[in-house]
Amino acid sequence: MSDVLLKVRDLKIGATVYPPSGKPHDIEIVHGVSFELEKGKVLGLIGESGAGKSTIGLSAMAYGRGGVKITGGEVWVNGQDILQQGIRDLRRLRGADVTYVSQSAAASFNPAKKIMEQVTEAAILQGKFSRKEAEERAVRLFDKLGLPNPETIGNRYPHQVSGGQLQRCMTALALCPEPDLVVFDEPTTALDVTTQIDVLMAIKAAIRDTGVAALYITHDLAVVAQVSDDIMVLRMGEMVEYGPVDQIINNPQEEYTQALVSVRSIDHEEKLPTPDPLLTVNHVTARYRGTNFDVLRNINVDLHEGQTLAVVGESGSGKSTLARVITGLLPPSDGQIDFNGRTLSPALEQRSKEDLRELQMIYQMADTAMNPRQTVGTIIGRPLEFYFGMRGAEKRKRIAELLEEIEMGDGFIDRYPAELSGGQKQRVCIARALAAKPKLIICDEVTSALDPLVADGILKLLLNLQKIENVAYLFITHDLATVRAIADSIAVMYQGKVVRYGTKSEVLSPPFDDYTDLLLSSVPEMKLGWLEEVIAHRKMESAGN
Amino acid sequence: MHPILKLLVQRIALSLLLLLAASAMIFIGTQILPGDVAQSILGQSATPESLANLRAELGLNEPPLTRYFDWLFGALQGDLGTALTNGRDIAESLGARLKNTLFLAFWAALISVPLAIFLGLLAVRYQNRWPDKFISAVTLTSISIPEFLIGYVLMYFISVKLGWFTSVSTIYDSMSLGEKLSAIALPVTVLTLVVLAHMMRMTRAAILNVMQSAYIETAELKGLSMFNIIRKHAFPNAIAPIVNVVMLNLAYLVVGVVVVEVVFVYPGMGQYLVDHVAKRDVPVVQACGLIFAAVYIGLNMIADIVSILANPRLRHPK
Known part of the structure; x- marks a missing residue:
């Protein structure tokens, strides 16, 4: 005792x-x-x-x-x-x-x-x-x-x-x-x-x-x-x-x-690339204004219609910057973005309304991505008005449909964000992005702030919506389990460069480059003694060198 | 060059530029006033000839730009010109007045700044309990009453009824320090009451803001007492906003004391300025304006510099 x-x-x-x-x-x-x-x-x-x-x-x-x-x-x-x-x-x-x-x-x-x-x-x-x-x-x-x-x-x-x-x-x-x-x-x-x-x-x-x-x-x-x-x-x-x-x-x-x-047990069969990509990032190099350091260096990736490209890397690897370049928030210093058969203007201001509509975004913090003083109906209704000029009963009907799609039901239409749980907030953000009927949604760490079971629900929803709407995702994440769950192709980023790129099965199969190996072996596994195994393995390798 | 040095040089250069702009504004301001110095010196009955002579003598016929630069370069060398009304050297009479104003401001600051910070800390320590509410109520009341009213009320009770201090605060060079302090006791009290609330409220707000930080929780979980948490962990991180408001109030003690000086017949800058505005003595008004601007800009520059130096990220870059 x-x-x-x-x-x-x-x-x-x-x-x-x-x-x-x-x-x-x-x-x-x-x-x-x-x-x-x-x-x-x-x-x-x-x-x-x-x-x-x-x-x-x-x-x-x-x-x-x-x-x-x-x-x-x-x-x-x-x-x-x-x-x-x-x-x-x-x-x-x-x-x-x-x-x-x-x-x-x-x-x-x-x-x-x-x-x-x-x-x-x-x-x-x-x-x-x-x-x-x-x-x-x-x-x-x-x-x-x-x-x-x-x-x-x-x-x-x-x-x-x-x-x-x-x-x-x-x-x-x-x-x-x-x-x-x-x-x-x-x-x-x-x-x-x-x-x-x-x-x-x-x-x-x-x-x-x-x-x-x-x-x-x-x-x-x-x-x-x-x-x-x-x-x-x-x-x-x-x-x-x-x-x-x-x-x-x-x-x-x-x-x-x-x-x-057993969380993270989503099984997702990868789809093969089609001949014509929806989005092509072409030799893109970018830096922030007033700096002389390239945050992105010669990035080349493709994303195909109705598929998911996971961009994975640690903080500071440039993955969110890539999203900013694609959306036009940060014009690249070199290279171009081809989307849906045309070349996008580098800067947001010069893009057409159609460009804006077809390319939507969902953020990590659903909390700060919504106006806390607007109801769910207003938040989802805004793109319907802006892009399709919907009003009144027509708009309300479409909002109800969207709420149905995100498995929430139209009872939520008059609720405020503060009355929703974290997972529900993220679902509303997804509905807002879907409302524009986009061809591509950029998802920036959308499940990182959520509990595993809730995150699982969001991933399942995203996969389901992809089947119905044939929308492509550019999925930015640091979580490899999420990548395994939903990606069709993967780009591994490190220090502003894509160090490994290909279909999911290619990227996740050996032989690995050093960084991908480090990244993959660092993801905690749900088994006892995993940490000791990794430590022993790494010690052995460094002794071998 | 160390980045912090660069920042400081920038800040000082900016202040000088601002002072130059202020001097131009002061000069332009006094130029567009209606009327003319010669007219006001000679009075209504002046003949056109005598007016023209006086204008030529005072240099009022030169182009404004020439006069501005003459004035500015003179001021830079300590020559503020002569007063039109009595022909005395302005720098000399102003010097004595400025000394008096700074004397008053110094003692008011010496009492009010530590008191305000102490009361602010006390209010944080007893947040939302009666000491906090009491301090807030008293300081807010004192800032809400016009300073001349507080001045007269204090005069009535303390000097007339109780006879502790004199109601007229005129000081002379021949007085000893004790006599001087006794003479300025009342204006110092009034000024303290006026500036206390602002500084105390800002100290309280700045520290409360810092008290929300996670590192305050860390300190609590280290078993530190509330007093030590505020002193060691909250205060060092609240210095910048506190210094800012302190400097603003110090500037007020120099620049804004006109009313209090007049109420207590204190021979400071304020009195001097008011007298000469009434007589339309433009060079004196300009000189006072320039000094006030310099004090104001200088103190704010110090506040900026302290804020920069208080920031460990700037002091110790990666």
Whole structure:
């Protein structure tokens, strides 16, 4: 019994909500969750957004974000019920015994202070170490976490290191005071896959070497399977399933867990290229105004009618810039875009209404792509008016049809975006794009902000709509699982260039170029020991070189 | 060249350009005023000959552009011309007045700036609780009452009824510092009350804005006390907007004190300007205008420079 570090009993958490109409009221967001964590073990908390996993994680520090309040239950840390403690005791707990790693290290570091000062702050303040000891310890942690120049990186400011490095600095920050427990809240979600794997390795090694216990919160089951001993699946503030990682991954009992494990199981037969492509990107080179750096370098890709070209790459690879060039938002400095048998004007202003209509776009953040003060009907109706001059009953009928196509029904016509879920918002954006009857829709990371099951639904919808409307997609994504699910052909981009291009089966079959190999092998797989396999494999390769 | 140096040089060059433009506006403004200095000196009964003589003597017959550049180059060398009304050197009389105005502004700033920032921090610490509401209510009331009214009210209660300080704030060079401070106690109080609310509200808003940031949550989860969070993590990131509003108010303390100086009969720039506007003494008005513009532009330039220096991204580029 003495090995139990964290014991949570019947935890209930509430929040005050402020609906757009009506009075503010209290709701319960976590309905009585219980679990235990032994010293040196890792418990993965997994669930979709709104499942309450971050809220539960923060309760181990007796902390409620925003208007969130812990309303009932017990949280025992090291034999103390911390919910009964006053703020002074909690402050001693927070920087010293239990620490926190957030999703966005970029936002969680104070931009005005050097990294070293922030990493050692809690350890010094809590009296765990002297400044000198804390700094030495930080350097050792930087080294252990694989950061370059561990001796000097602490003298830098947060904006002077990369996102992946900063996330590792955040881990060092959490480990510096020698805590008993670290709460990792989606620590790799904001990173590229090739960066994620490095951070994941670093975190796993650090947990193993320091013997610290951890709560690992994520929505990605494949990731949590690599680092956890136990997994708890949460849904809407309730526990769905709780057990050892092996059982959850290989033998899930609950239907919801089974769905999570088997997510991304869309089967899509690739279509073969037709003789005349719908869109041809011809030797396109582009740079942003006022810079002398080519963001795109000599891009050549084709997209065929009714097919999907997936453009895949990490952040900064130029994939969104390619979309900007095709839509005319950024005229290329060289090369041209042929579309539907004609050459498009480089700049948006010179394009005809027909060009605009046939080429639509859907964005990553459906939230910001819609006017929050317009109803769903107005949002979808706008292109109908603009391109087809529809009015009144005719327009309303067409809006209802479109809502039917996106599987939402005309009951939503008078709703506002704020009243919709994330997946529904993205569906409305799809309907808005479809309303123009386009030949090509550019989808820019349209499923990246969504939970896996919701994203799955959107992908299925897109594939279905492609069959009915014969629309082509240029699908920009960093997620290779999404690519496998829907692409007919694939272009892999790296540093502004297309490094690999062909049909899906060609691109995803060996022999690979170095970058594609790295990219493909970095995608977490839903199996135990995957991380170790990759590490071993890479070590072997580098030893072979 | 370090990018930050380039930015600073640009900022300073821009300020000088702005000052040049302001000087042109001041000159043009005084030129298009109706009436003529010679007429106002000699009065209604002047003969056309004497008017013509005086105009020639004052150089009023030269083309405006020539007069502008003569004036500008004179001003650059510290020669602001002579006052038409009493024939004294403007730079000399203005110098003494400017010193007095800066003296008053200095003490008002010394009290109001730290007080405003302290009250702003206090309001954040007790956000939406009674200290916050009380501070807001008091400072907003004091900014809403016209400064001359506050001046007279204070005069009535503090100097007439209680007799603590004098109601006339005239100071002389022969006075000791203590005597001077006692003399300016009331105008300093009025000025403090006037500028306090703006700075305090901005400090509060800037810090509250920063308090929404994720790194404040990080600090909370490190177990820092509220006071330390504000001091170590929020304040350094709120410096730029705070300095901006502080500089605007400092400029007001120099440029906008006319009314308060007149109320308390304080021998500063404001009084001097008002006297000579009444007498249509164009060179004095121009000189005062130029100094006010220089103070205003200079302080705003300092605010810009501090904002640039306070930004770690500019100070330490990748």
